[in-house]
Amino acid sequence: MEPIARRKTTKEIVYDQLKRSILSGELEPNETMTETSLAESLHISRTPVREAVGDLTKEGLLIQIPRKGFKVRRIDEDDMEQILYLRISIEMRSVKMLVDHITDEELEKLDALVDEQKVAIQNNDRIRYIELDQMLHRHLLKLSNQNILEQILQELYNLTRLIGHAAISKEGRMEEVIQEHRDIINALRERDEEKAADLMRHHLLTTASSVKKQREQLKNNNGNSDSIGGL
Amino acid sequence: MEPIARRKTTKEIVYDQLKRSILSGELEPNETMTETSLAESLHISRTPVREAVGDLTKEGLLIQIPRKGFKVRRIDEDDMEQILYLRISIEMRSVKMLVDHITDEELEKLDALVDEQKVAIQNNDRIRYIELDQMLHRHLLKLSNQNILEQILQELYNLTRLIGHAAISKEGRMEEVIQEHRDIINALRERDEEKAADLMRHHLLTTASSVKKQREQLKNNNGNSDSIGGL
DNA sequence: CTCACTTATACTGTATACATAATACAGTGC
DNA sequence: GCACTGTATTATGTATACAGTATAAGTGAG
Incomplete structure (x- = not known):
């Protein structure tokens, strides 16, 4: 049982x-x-x-x-940058380490997560979308068997989300994310270490800059930055 | 007041x-x-x-x-490596960021810490030696104004110390550490970003490999690895 | 009316008591 | 002697009560 x-x-x-x-x-x-x-x-x-x-x-x-x-807690630009820096360190390492021993089965499971994420977008379910995003990133760490880094990433990921949902959902960004995720998984499938790591860095940098832009825009639209958990 | x-x-x-x-x-x-x-x-x-x-x-x-x-908690080689990896990421960044705006006053304070560390060695006060080591590394983060990374480093540093004192104090290693610390500070003084970062990486790698060797030796000397908090 | 001082309030830190549940153990039946 | 079951023990989780103290409110004198 x-x-x-x-x-x-x-x-x-x-x-x-x-x-x-x-x-x-x-x-x-x-x-x-x-x-x-x-x-x-x-x-x-x-x-x-x-x-x-x-x-x-x-x-x-x-x-x-x-x-x-x-x-x-309030997160500012400086904090954001530190978090991003560390996430890049951790997650680039994780995909690099994975390239050698990830199985086809595991790759398919990653695909499935992205598929589900796409469904979430179609249903306009942001909560679920973010949840799946987190699962995906976390899963990569778990697969690469790095418990300590996984724990730290978890903390960093949560802090990332303090930025607020509004800032994350820039028009069209979610679809881009799906594609970036697929690209990373495909690079893993091709066993291309450098490519996978580069794509991961690109993905994180792009997300961060998108969030930053969105934040600034929101900040300008309403003087009271507090209302969206701003700066 | x-x-x-x-x-x-x-x-x-x-x-x-x-x-x-x-x-x-x-x-x-x-x-x-x-x-x-x-x-x-x-x-x-x-x-x-x-x-x-x-x-x-x-x-x-x-x-x-x-x-x-x-x-x-027991720390194994895998954990160690992850910790080391992240510490290198964080601490290289910290010295790089410092180069541009660290003041002479602050540099002298760092010198003072190393001086005190030397005294601790002469007094054979390992506890104090480690305490000062931690203060030095932490201080670099504080000076570079990276609160989040400072907090994470703190956690990592503590985990590092789970390895145990015995493993740290390989004969002659403490003196080497003093020199490596001085080298890093001098590179900062010379405003040489790359050099400082390289020396930091070298310092951490050397420490780790020294610990590793010492651990293996201790492990061989007494079958019961537990007694020194071993592998 | 304002400032100093007292009193009240409320938030946290700690102690204590109790409920629950898991493990160890013993006793009983086979 | 062995297996099963019921009981005792013990560790944790939660509630509650109390103490200390900082802030706020209130009060009175100048």
Whole structure:
């Protein structure tokens, strides 16, 4: 029999829910909350809330302000660039390492992820699109068997998403991403190490510059940059 | 006025103490503890212990085994290599960025750190030597104003130290390190970006290979690799 | 009306108590 | 002697209660 999935702890539920709210942009960096208030609104005790908030703070998604509570972290251009730099380092390495021993089966699984991503676009399901994007990038690390880098990438990826959904969805960009993903996978299929790594770098750079442009535009359109989790 | 250093919370004390024990090698990866037992031995409640342990687990220094407790994480060659790779990425970037705007004053402060490190060697104070090493590397990140990379480096550095003290202190290596540090600082002084970055890479690679050799030797000398937190 | 000082409020940190669930162990039946 | 089952133990997860302290609110004197 399949092992039964153990039921989630309250802390985990709070953690997941809070993280979703943060990453989806539902929770904005200006509003502050307290452990007590959040616990009350969820009708649970402070303990699991406190732990979940602590974890998210350690991950850099929240910041705690002494005596005031906590709120969503704000990411600036500088942070963005550092994150991008590291992601490029990590992900170029990951595809390079994969070239030699990735199997056809695994390549097909990657294809499947991209296919699903395409469906998500057609359904206009941005949440799912991003989720799949994350799965794809993460999966490459998992396949290349680099647990430590995988963990760090995970952190970086989450921070990336603090930029906000609005900034990600520049018109037509999602379709481009699909193509870039396909290109990377194909380069892996051709066992072309340099090409795969270059395409990955290109993909990340392009995404970043697209996000940057979109951000600037949003910033100009409404003076209040806060409303989209801006600069 | 300088802000008064607020007195440490119990959690922080536990965190620091536990971390010290882990990084100094005092606590070995075979012995397991529980929240309850640790709390009792410290004569405090489980709450701060639980939080400290949770944090250290998130940092990758401890691993929790369901229903059994927790213990110090074991680092293998693969992990080591990933850590090294990322450290090189981060620290090469940091010196490159520094070249342009580091001041003479800051350079002197770096010199001072190396001087102090030399003293530590003369006093045969390994703990202090390592502490200063960490301060130096971290300081470079701080000076280059890269908060996110600084935080990641901090995590990586801690993981590095899980290798254990014995492995670090290969005969004569500490003196070499001093020289390598000086070389890097001098390259910064000469505003030679490429040289500084190369020396940094060299420094990290050399350290890693030295550690690796030392580890293998220790492993051969006593069949029980556990005793030095080995492979 | 303003400033200093007191009082109140509320947020966090810690202790404690309890619930739940998994493991170890012992006892019983075969 | 072995397997199964029920019980005890123990580790974690969660709730609750309490203490300390920083900020805010309020109050009174000048």
